[in-house]
Structures are given as C-alpha cells and as structure tokens.
Amino acid sequence: MRTARMTFHVGDETSTHYELSHLQALEAESIFIMREVAAQFERPVLLFSGGKDSIVLMRLAEKAFRPGRFPFPVMHVDTGHNFPEVIEFRDRLVEELGERLIVANVQDSIDAGRVREETGPRASRNRLQTTTLLDAIAEHGFDAAFGGARRDEERARAKERVFSFRDDFGQWDPKNQRPELWSLYNGQIRKGEHVRVFPISNWTELDVWQYIAQEGLEVPSIYFAHTREVFERDKMLYATNEHMELLDGETPFELSVRYRTVGDMTCTGAVRSTANSLLEVVTEIAATRITERGETRADDRVTEAAMEDRKREGYF
Amino acid sequence: MAKSSSELLRIATAGSVDDGKSTLIGRLLHDTKSILEDQMDHITETSERRGDGYVNLALLTDGLRAEREQGITIDVAYRYFQTGAAATLDDAGAGTLEAAFKTGRKFIIADTPGHEQYTRNMVTGASTADLSIVLVDARRGVSEQTHRHAYISSLLRTPHLVVAVNKMDLVEYSEVVFNRIVAEMTDWAARLEIADIVFIPISALQGDNVVERSVNMPWYQGPSLLYHLEHVVIATDREMDNVRFPVQWVIRPMTDDHHDYRGYAGQMAAGILRPGSEVVVLPSGRKTKVKTIDSYDGELDVAFPSMSVTLRLEDEIDISRGDMIVDADEAPTVAREFEAMICWMSEEPMRTGGRYAVKHTTRSTKTIVDKLEYRVDVNTLERDHDVDELRLNEIGRVHLRTSTPLVVDPYSRNRATGSFILIDESTNDTVGAGMIRSGR
Numbered sequence: 001m002r003t004a005r006m007t008f009h010v011g012d013e014t015s016t017h018y019e020l021s022h023l024q025a026l027e028a029e030s031i032f033i034m035r036e037v038a039a040q041f042e043r044p045v046l047l048f049s050g051g052k053d054s055i056v057l058m059r060l061a062e063k064a065f066r067p068g069r070f071p072f073p074v075m076h077v078d079t080g081h082n083f084p085e086v087i088e089f090r091d092r093l094v095e096e097l098g099e100r101l102i103v104a105n106v107q108d109s110i111d112a113g114r115v116r117e118e119t120g121p122r123a124s125r126n127r128l129q130t131t132t133l134l135d136a137i138a139e140h141g142f143d144a145a146f147g148g149a150r151r152d153e154e155r156a157r158a159k160e161r162v163f164s165f166r167d168d169f170g171q172w173d174p175k176n177q178r179p180e181l182w183s184l185y186n187g188q189i190r191k192g193e194h195v196r197v198f199p200i201s202n203w204t205e206l207d208v209w210q211y212i213a214q215e216g217l218e219v220p221s222i223y224f225a226h227t228r229e230v231f232e233r234d235k236m237l238y239a240t241n242e243h244m245e246l247l248d249g250e251t252p253f254e255l256s257v258r259y260r261t262v263g264d265m266t267c268t269g270a271v272r273s274t275a276n277s278l279l280e281v282v283t284e285i286a287a288t289r290i291t292e293r294g295e296t297r298a299d300d301r302v303t304e305a306a307m308e309d310r311k312r313e314g315y316f
Numbered sequence: 317m318a319k320s321s322s323e324l325l326r327i328a329t330a331g332s333v334d335d336g337k338s339t340l341i342g343r344l345l346h347d348t349k350s351i352l353e354d355q356m357d358h359i360t361e362t363s364e365r366r367g368d369g370y371v372n373l374a375l376l377t378d379g380l381r382a383e384r385e386q387g388i389t390i391d392v393a394y395r396y397f398q399t400g401a402a403a404t405l406d407d408a409g410a411g412t413l414e415a416a417f418k419t420g421r422k423f424i425i426a427d428t429p430g431h432e433q434y435t436r437n438m439v440t441g442a443s444t445a446d447l448s449i450v451l452v453d454a455r456r457g458v459s460e461q462t463h464r465h466a467y468i469s470s471l472l473r474t475p476h477l478v479v480a481v482n483k484m485d486l487v488e489y490s491e492v493v494f495n496r497i498v499a500e501m502t503d504w505a506a507r508l509e510i511a512d513i514v515f516i517p518i519s520a521l522q523g524d525n526v527v528e529r530s531v532n533m534p535w536y537q538g539p540s541l542l543y544h545l546e547h548v549v550i551a552t553d554r555e556m557d558n559v560r561f562p563v564q565w566v567i568r569p570m571t572d573d574h575h576d577y578r579g580y581a582g583q584m585a586a587g588i589l590r591p592g593s594e595v596v597v598l599p600s601g602r603k604t605k606v607k608t609i610d611s612y613d614g615e616l617d618v619a620f621p622s623m624s625v626t627l628r629l630e631d632e633i634d635i636s637r638g639d640m641i642v643d644a645d646e647a648p649t650v651a652r653e654f655e656a657m658i659c660w661m662s663e664e665p666m667r668t669g670g671r672y673a674v675k676h677t678t679r680s681t682k683t684i685v686d687k688l689e690y691r692v693d694v695n696t697l698e699r700d701h702d703v704d705e706l707r708l709n710e711i712g713r714v715h716l717r718t719s720t721p722l723v724v725d726p727y728s729r730n731r732a733t734g735s736f737i738l739i740d741e742s743t744n745d746t747v748g749a750g751m752i753r754s755g756r
Binding site: 019020025026029032035038039062063064066067069156158159174175177178179181182183186188189190201204207290294295305 | 323324352353354355380391392393394395396398421422424436437439440443444551554556564565567568569571573574577581582583588611612618620621622623624637661673675676678731732735736737739741744745746749
C-alpha cells in the first residue's frame with residue numbers, strides 16, 4: 001500500500017534565517033554517515049530485516065548515492081522463522097531498487113553444525129542469528145555493516161556509538177568505546193575487525209513513522225491491523241505458527257492485531273490494534289505508554305541486561 | 317517571541333552525583349511524557365530492590381550492567397524527547413497526518429557523567445551541542461566543577477549556556493541566594509568566551525521552573541527551563557557568510573542513463589550556495605561555478621547548513637574526497653602548521669614529537685607534535701608552561717605539523733572546519749580532540 005505523500009518545504013526562505021525541520025536535520029546527518037562509510041571502508045554491507053527501520057535505511061541509501069547504485073550489497077539474516085509477508089516484501093523492494101541481495105540462512109548454520117537448534121516450546125532462533133551473521137561477515141570480508149538500531153530503543157543502545165567497533169570475534173566492549181566527537185567518525189580498523197554503523201541512532205520510533213509518511217514508503221502489511229489467530233504467553237500475543245508449540249492452557253483465538261516491530265515469529269509479539277492506516281498507526285504510537293521493545297520483544301525480557309549481553313556477543 | 321518551527325536542539329548536560337542532574341533529566345522526560353510505563357515500572361521495581369528509598373531516575377540513563385551494579389554513570393548516554401506531540405494529538409482527534417506530526421521541538425540530550433572521565437565525556441557531549449546546561453547546587457554555590465563545565469562549554473563553542481541553579485527549595489526559594497550565584501558566575505564567565513548565558517532558579521525535585529513557572533519564586537520573571545529550551549534561537553548560530561563544502565564522496569554512476577554524471581556529495585558546513593554561485597576548489601585553487609544542486613528529491617535552488625546535497629560544477633575539474641569547495645571571496649587557510657587546543661583522551665600520554673593520524677573534515681593525513689606550549693588547569697584556567705606531556709583528560713595548547721596540507725578555519729569561526737581528531741595508529745583509537753586556533 002502506498003500513502004499520500006506529505007509536502008514539506010526545504011528551509012524557510014521567507015524568514016531571514018534558513019532552517020531545517022528536525023526530520024530534515026536527522027536525514028542530512030544520516031546521509032552524511034552513510035557516505036562516510038562508503039568512503040572509509042572497502043566492503044560495507046547494509047543489514048536489512050524487512051522492518052521499518054531498515055526500510056528507512058534503504059531510502060536514506062537512495063538519497064545518499066543516487067543516481068549511482070549503492071556502493072554495497074544488502075544482506076538479510078534469515079532465521080527461517082520470519083513472517084512470510086516480510087520475506088515477500090524484502091524480495092520485491094530489493095528488486096524494485098535494483099540492488100544486490102545476499103541472504104544468510106540460519107538453517108545453513110544449523111546444517112553445518114555451527115549452531116545447535118534450541119528445543120522445547122520456547123525455542124527461538126533469535127540468538128543463533130549472531131553466529132550466522134558473524135560467519136557471513138567473515139565469509140564476504142565485510143568491514144562495515146549498517147544496522148537500523150536506534151538509541152531510544154533500549155538502554156544499552158543509548159550508550160552505543162554511531163560507528164561501533166567490533167573486535168575480530170565480533171564482540172562489542174561497551175566500556176571501551178572510542179569517543180565520537182563532532183561529525184568526525186573514526187573508521188580505522190585492523191583486518192578481521194569490523195564496525196557496525198547505525199545511521200539512524202538519533203531517530204525515535206515516531207521519527208521513523210513520520211519519515212515513512214513523508215516519503216510515502218511502503219511497509220510490510222503486518223504493521224497494519226489485521227485479523228490473526230493468536231495465543232497469549234507471558235502477557236504477550238503470538239501468532240500461532242508452525243515453529244511454536246502450544247503449552248497447556250494456551251488456546252488460540254482470533255483478534256485484530258498489528259505488529260509494532262518485525263522480528264521472528266517466535267519472539268515478536270503482536271499488539272491489539274484496529275489501526276489500519278498510517279495516520280491511525282502514528283496516532284496509536286504517539287499515545288502509547290509502553291516502549292516498542294517492552295511491548296513486543298520477548299528477546300529483551302530474558303534478563304535485565306539481555307540486549308547488552310547479546311550485543312557483546314555480536315548481535316545486531 | 318514567535319514559536320520556532322519544529323527543529324532539532326542538541327543539549328549537553330554535565331554534573332556530579334549530587335547536583336540533581338539525573339533528577340532534572342528525569343523530570344524533563346517525565347513531564348514531557350517521554351518516560352513510558354514499562355520503563356517507569358522497571359526503574360521503580362529496581363529502586364525498591366536496591367533499597368534506594370525513592371524512584372531513582374538515574375536508572376533511566378544508566379544503561380550498562382556495570383553502571384547499574386556500581387551505581388555510577390560511565391559513559392555518555394543519549395536521551396530523546398519532544399514537545400507538543402501528545403497535546404496536538406489530543407486536539408487532532410480524527411485529524412490529518414500533518415496534524416499528528418505537528419510537534420514543538422525535538423531534543424537530543426547528551427547526558428555526561430560528572431566524575432569518571434569527566435573531561436573526555438564532557439568534551440564529547442559539548443562538541444555537537446547547541447546548548448549546555450550546567451547545574452549549580454543553590455546551597456553550595458559556584459564550585460570548581462561549575463567553572464570546569466563553563467570552561468569546556470566555552471572551549472567547545474557551545475553557543476548557548478544555561479546555568480540552572482538547582483535545589484532552590486532547600487534555600488527557601490531565596491532571591492538573595494540566587495542573585496549571589498548569578499553575580500559570582502557572571503564574574504567568572506567574563507573570563508571566558510560565552511555568547512549567551514542564561515540563569516534559571518529551579519527545583520528539579522519539586523518541579524519549580526522546570527516545565528511550569530514556579531509560584532514559589534514570584535521575584536523571578538524569566539522563562540521556565542523547558543520554555544527556554546523550546547524557544548532559544550539556534551538558526552542564527554550557523555555560519556552563513558562563507559561557503560564551506562567538504563567533498564565526501566564522488567557520485568559517478570557511469571550507467572547508460574547517467575554516463576557523464578559527476579556529482580560531489582557532502583554536507584554543507586557553512587554558507588549558502590545557489591546554482592550559479594562562484595566557487596573555488598581547495599587545495600588546488602581552481603575556480604568554477606555551481607551548475608546544479610542535486611538531491612534525491614530533485615534539483616534544489618539553495619543549499620545551506622547542515623543539508624546533505626550533491627553539487628555538479630560547470631567545469632570538469634579533478635576533485636576527490638578531502639577537497640573543499642568554498643566561495644571565491646573569503647577562502648579558508650591551506651596550511652601544514654597549526655596551533656591548536658587539544659583535549660587528550662587516552663591513557664597513553666601525548667608527548668612532544670608524537671606522531672598520529674589526523675582526521676579533519678573529510679581529509680585524513682599524518683601529524684607530528686612539534687611543541688607542547690602549555691597545559692590549562694580546567695578548574696582555575698591557570699596555564700602551566702613547564703610541561704612535556706598531556707595526560708588523559710588534560711587540555712593544552714600545541715603546535716602541530718601535518719604531512720599534507722589541510723583546509724582550515726579557526727575553530728572560533730567554524731566548528732566543522734576548525735576541529736579535528738587524532739588517532740593512535742598502533743591501536744586505531746581516537747586519542748585527542750583538537751580545536752584549531754590558527755594555521756599557516
């Protein structure tokens with residue numbers, strides 16, 4: 001679905017000073033960051049999940065490099081447990097943009113014995129992705145990987161740099177980060193190390209939706225309200241799906257829901273919603289009193305420092 | 317004052333454990349509805365478990381395991397809030413997308429710890445800030461730490477400074493106490509170069525003058541802190557007179573559709589460009605004109621700071637990353653020798669004769685430290701000329717020489733073309749932050 005394009009004028013020439021709206025300022029900063037990566041690194045890659053944040057990254061890459069092609073491929077780490085709507089969307093978007101797509105499959109890592117599949121009703125491939133991601137980075141020799149993470153998402157991320165250094169084991173050391181001053185990004189690394197780069201670090205969830213509206217970007221249909229068979233577990237609503245076994249007392253029922261984040265079906269919860277237009281979604285988000293990860297991500301609920309721990313290991 | 321359009325204000329705050337900084341930030345976030353229920357539940361529960369005896373808002377910004385375990389803030393944390401959003405939506409009801417997005421300002425707070433690594437973290441936060449908030453405890457008055465914060469703000473040329481005199485509730489909201497602190501601080505600030513300094517008496521704990529004007533201090537006629545943050549004019553802080561466009565990336569698609577396309581991509585660091593503007597490319601000195609200003613959304617009729625654009629030029633000139641496109645009138649200096657202030661950020665001290673990689677705008681080269689002139693005591697501003705090294709968190713004046721020329725302005729004229737970082741090539745760490753005084 002496409003939405004009507006909003007009109008925003010650049011600057012304000014009627015007044016004596018030239019000003020950018022906050023979204024224009026954020027966009028200009030993000031474009032600058034993407035171009036720095038293209039210039040400073042030999043083999044960058046853009047990590048694409050099919051979620052709203054990486055959709056924004058794709059548009060920012062168009063803004064940074066058109067009429068040229070992206071000076072990097074796009075890579076998706078596919079757990080095999082993604083929503084089919086998202087996979088379909090991914091393939092269509094990459095084709096429309098005429099860019100190169102690499103798919104790294106968690107199933108391949110399992111088959112090769114690199115990771116062992118979790119078992120039981122609460123099994124998830126969320127953590128296994130890290131190995132697949134790091135293997136793919138090593139295999140292709142990537143020295144920089146763009147991600148769509150934002151600092152407003154989570155406490156550990158609030159302290160992460162825009163250029164976030166990873167050692168040759170792919171690990172993040174939060175206590176030993178390079179100071180980041182002005183817009184002078186230090187991308188110097190040794191062979192085998194890489195940098196995760198977060199061009200939309202300073203955007204909030206609302207900024208992302210505002211930008212999607214402004215640019216008229218298409219997003220996967222699961223972001224809008226639809227009727228789906230779900231079941232409740234740990235106070236979250238999960239889609240019934242082939243990868244999750246129901247526990248005793250869990251009964252599926254139909255409900256109007258939408259997704260606020262896009263991740264694996266095994267760890268991403270739906271929210272009760274009837275919002276089926278961009279306006280209604282944005283209104284819902286502006287009025288919500290719960291954070292997006294708190295509401296929808298089981299992976300952050302494991303311990304108090306779940307995200308920090310996964311990031312240290314090399315997670316997105 | 318007219319309400320400004322929705323734009324971005326970058327704020328740096330600094331303070332120590334006791335001055336109420338976390339409480340102030342917590343209150344700004346809370347009162348602008350930027351703390352959500354699950355975050356609030358979480359810190360309430362954690363505070364109880366730790367036996368804090370109150371809801372410890374510092375837990376909001378202390379994101380790392382070590383910080384929570386040790387009860388300290390280690391690193392710069394970034395926080396976001398905006399004004400106007402919720403209020404507009406309440407009115408909007410079944411409104412339009414435009415109405416749903418109509419907000420006041422958006423704020424980014426770089427929250428820097430006051431104790432550990434204070435200079436390194438404060439310098440980092442201040443380098444991108446439009447405005448710094450320095451907290452003063454009304455009971456204690458102006459301290460060495462207040463001096464230090466004000467000095468770093470002025471050194472980094474943060475254009476606006478707010479001195480928030482906190483804990484006014486503990487001095488019976490006394491005008492006399494407030495005026496004494498204003499006088500003392502004004503006296504000190506006269507020794508610094510601070511363009512705009514505003515004093516606000518507040519109680520972060522009670523909420524006086526944070527969001528709403530306080531009824532407890534009728535003698536204070538100025539704005540609340542949030543009102544000031546929403547209305548301070550920052551558009552005129554940018555350098556509009558002289559064009560500075562560091563070339564970041566050359567777009568050469570070489571496809572059938574765009575066979576001869578050659579665009580110079582970058583972010584406007586200063587000045588205003590239009591199609592037809594006469595420009596000079598440095599360091600070569602070649603002159604030409606701007607043919608078009610390109611963007612994904614089409615050709616533009618103007619480019620100004622901090623827009624990211626792509627320029628096409630009238631003449632074919634060999635231009636690459638690191639070159640700078642400037643206006644024909646007042647060119648920056650092309651130099652290999654510099655005097656600069658350096659803030660040192662590494663455990664390994666900087667010594668005379670030290671060699672480093674330097675990154676300035678989009679250009680990278682090597683540099684050698686010819687001379688360390690003096691070190692500044694950040695608490696007293698005294699200069700110590702008898703020094704042979706700069707240690708972690710120290711600030712000093714140095715003479716540098718680079719292996720290839722840089723295109724520079726004094727930092728006091730342009731933060732983008734006057735700043736650089738030093739990188740230790742054995743570790744690849746960023747070890748120094750530099751502000752150019754002059755070049756030749």
